[in-house]
Amino acid sequence: MLTSNLLVTKTFKGNIEPVYALLDQDNLAVASSVIDVFQEHVGKTYGELIDELEGIEEINYRLIRGLAQILERRCLIDKDSVIDPITARKAVFEESKGFVTDDDERKKVLAEVAKKLSIEPGQLEKALWADHDENLVVKEFETIAPADLLRKYNLSLAQTLLFRAISMEVHIEDNFQPVFRKIKQLGLIYTISNGKISLEGPTSLFKQTEKYGSAFAKLLPTIIKSKGWSLKVSISKKTFQGKRIYEFVLDHTKSSIFGTEFEIADIGFDSLIEKEFYQLGFNGWTVRREPAVLKAGQYAFIPDFSLERNGVRVYVEIVGFWTFEYLRKKVQKFNLLKEKESMILLVNRNLACTGSEFETENVLFYDRKVPYLEIIKILRRYEKQQREEEVAKLKGMEISFGSDDMGTNVISLDEVAKRYGVSLEALTEVIKCQNQKMANYNYNYDYYIVGDQLLGKQILETIEDELEGVTKHSDAIKIFEKYGVKAHSQALSKLGYKVKWCGLDPDNAEISKI
Numbered sequence: 001m002l003t004s005n006l007l008v009t010k011t012f013k014g015n016i017e018p019v020y021a022l023l024d025q026d027n028l029a030v031a032s033s034v035i036d037v038f039q040e041h042v043g044k045t046y047g048e049l050i051d052e053l054e055g056i057e058e059i060n061y062r063l064i065r066g067l068a069q070i071l072e073r074r075c076l077i078d079k080d081s082v083i084d085p086i087t088a089r090k091a092v093f094e095e096s097k098g099f100v101t102d103d104d105e106r107k108k109v110l111a112e113v114a115k116k117l118s119i120e121p122g123q124l125e126k127a128l129w130a131d132h133d134e135n136l137v138v139k140e141f142e143t144i145a146p147a148d149l150l151r152k153y154n155l156s157l158a159q160t161l162l163f164r165a166i167s168m169e170v171h172i173e174d175n176f177q178p179v180f181r182k183i184k185q186l187g188l189i190y191t192i193s194n195g196k197i198s199l200e201g202p203t204s205l206f207k208q209t210e211k212y213g214s215a216f217a218k219l220l221p222t223i224i225k226s227k228g229w230s231l232k233v234s235i236s237k238k239t240f241q242g243k244r245i246y247e248f249v250l251d252h253t254k255s256s257i258f259g260t261e262f263e264i265a266d267i268g269f270d271s272l273i274e275k276e277f278y279q280l281g282f283n284g285w286t287v288r289r290e291p292a293v294l295k296a297g298q299y300a301f302i303p304d305f306s307l308e309r310n311g312v313r314v315y316v317e318i319v320g321f322w323t324f325e326y327l328r329k330k331v332q333k334f335n336l337l338k339e340k341e342s343m344i345l346l347v348n349r350n351l352a353c354t355g356s357e358f359e360t361e362n363v364l365f366y367d368r369k370v371p372y373l374e375i376i377k378i379l380r381r382y383e384k385q386q387r388e389e390e391v392a393k394l395k396g397m398e399i400s401f402g403s404d405d406m407g408t409n410v411i412s413l414d415e416v417a418k419r420y421g422v423s424l425e426a427l428t429e430v431i432k433c434q435n436q437k438m439a440n441y442n443y444n445y446d447y448y449i450v451g452d453q454l455l456g457k458q459i460l461e462t463i464e465d466e467l468e469g470v471t472k473h474s475d476a477i478k479i480f481e482k483y484g485v486k487a488h489s490q491a492l493s494k495l496g497y498k499v500k501w502c503g504l505d506p507d508n509a510e511i512s513k514i
Contacts, residue, residue: 001159001217006066009161009237016235016246018157020257021063021150030060031146031153034067038075038141046077047134063153070152076140081127082119088127091117155224155258159217161248166234168199168216173228176293176302182222186215192295228252271320273346274304277370285309285379297336303343307379310423312386314379315343319351331357344378346371390426399430401454410484411447411454424452450494451487459483464495473499473509 008019021027033056041049057064079085091113100106107121114121129135144152162168172179183190183199191198199216216233223229230251236243269275278287291306291313303315319330334340340360347358349365362378364371399420401411417427431449447454466479476497480488492499492511502508 001163002066002069002156004160004163006062006069007157007160008062011237011246014247016161016237016248017250018154018161020154020157023147023150023257027063027150028146030063031067031149034064034071035143035146035149038068038071038138039143041138042141044138045134046136046138049138050134066153066156067149070149070156071141071144074142074144075138077136077138079130079135080137080139081130082123083117083127085127085129085131088113088117088124092124092128151258155221158250158258159220161235162217162220162233163213164235164237165213165216165248166236166245168219168234169232170197170199170223171195171230172197172223172226172293174290175222175226175229176290176300178225179219179222180293180300180302182219186218188212188215188219190300191298192293192300195293197293197300224252224255224258226252271318273320273366273368273370274318277305277316277318277346280370280372282307282379283376285314291315294337294339296333299333299336301333301337307344309379309383310386311421312382313342314382315339316346316375317343318346320348327351335359344375387423387426387429390422391429394420394422394426394430395433399427409454409456410459413449413452413454428452448494450485450490453486455485455491459485460491460495463491467495467497467511471510471512472507473511474507476511 009016010019034053037049037052037056041052053064053068081088092109095113096105096109100109110121110124114124117124119127170179179197180190183197188199190200199219200212220231223231231249233248233250235246235248237246238244269278278289280287285307286309288306288308290302290304291308292303292315294301294303294315304318305316307314307316317334319327334343334345335358337343340358343360344362344364345358345360347363347365349367364374364378397420399416401409401416413427413431414424417424420427428449431454435449446457448457448460449455463479463483463485467476470476470479476492477488480486480491485491489499496514497511498514500510500512502510
């Protein structure tokens with residue numbers, strides 16, 4: 001963060017934002033020059049460093065001062081004296097009785113005090129004012145690349161603007177635990193609505209105040225560690241007409257100007273059971289770690305995992321570690337969730353609970369190992385329910401395959417399913433049902449389901465003609481690939497062929513009519 005006099009902002013249509021430093025050639029050159037000044041003054045006094053910086057400030061005062069403030073935090077600046085300056089001044093004052101009348105008397109006093117302190121008079125004189133800012137010494141400096149310095153400067157600008165914040169609304173897509181831990185640490189109050197976190201301070205409930213701006217500023221680095229994030233902040237700014245509220249909006253598309261050091265850390269786990277769960281495969285269900293923040297009354301609830309498939313999300317919470325108070329709060333928060341019916345609870349069998357405390361049917365007990373098969377059974381229930389809903393949806397509409405001439409096309413069912421927002425299984429079931437009805441009424445249809453594709457009748461007839469006289473399996477595959485057919489084995493079977501494998505080499509395989 002910077003001092004407020006170094007903050008430069010621009011306002012437009014009720015919005016406000018800092019004037020960020022672009023990572024262009026001019027600004028990179030300025031940053032490089034300021035870094036050089038610091039490097040050159042290691043071992044010199046802080047006063048000499050400031051004098052040098054003042055000499056180049058006319059290039060861009062606020063930018064150079066801002067960069068210097070950041071670089072000062074990378075320095076070890078301390079007094080350089082053989083004794084404590086306060087001790088030295090006290091000893092000299094006592095020896096001189098408060099004053100001296102001429103230079104000779106001054107030298108005599110310094111010599112006498114130096115003798116008593118077992119140091120040289122020159123060392124004593126240097127120590128007298130060694131703790132004044134201009135006499136402090138730059139002992140160490142941790143250098144930084146110019147581009148990274150500019151990114152730190154931009155982050156500091158945003159944080160400095162947040163000092164004037166009255167309230168903040170945040171949306172994050174991950175990194176939930178660290179963000180809420182920081183919110184609690186900073187003493188902020190939050191409410192959750194539609195996936196957005198609204199932040200205020202305790203006294204904000206009674207009046208608008210900038211008191212919590214510093215807390216908002218300290219929270220920002222934790223927020224931008226998320227892969228996807230956005231924030232909307234109300235900023236109080238003095239104008240000639242009095243205080244006015246502006247809106248400050250920021251999101252992850254600006255991450256590049258804030259630096260790359262805020263990358264997501266490796267996924268961490270609270271227990272071996274969590275690590276085992278994350279590493280398992282669940283037959284097409286994708287596992288996500290800490291996928292969302294859910295509202296549990298006035299609390300935030302962050303599930304350990306979610307299992308996601310074809311738009312369906314099932315949350316998983318592992319209740320392993322416990323104390324009586326932890327378990328009580330866990331049960332209380334869980335039972336306040338709207339999403340508890342879409343939650344699987346894995347409860348350590350050694351806990352002091354029966355599972356009935358949690359208001360859900362999906363409670364599974366484990367003992368050292370993840371109850372994998374039981375989880376799969378529950379997921380099958382969700383799959384069946386989803387498929388039934390999607391089939392009912394598709395039966396009420398006319399399905400378009402995006403082609404007027406079905407007989408001459410190869411159509412991806414996966415693409416059709418995505419277009420209708422359903423699973424491939426539901427779409428395939430409906431098509432087969434429609435085909436069966438047509439067959440019952442002796443209607444001919446112009447396509448066949450082969451794998452996850454619809455193959456036009458004419459395409460299959462063309463392929464069948466080209467397969468005439470072909471015996472090598474590899475040659476047959478080339479014909480299918482020419483027409484974009486993927487499920488080679490099913491297509492061969494549909495056309496009345498079988499494959500004879502001769503050893504492990506596929507090039508030796510042959511096809512023949514059944």
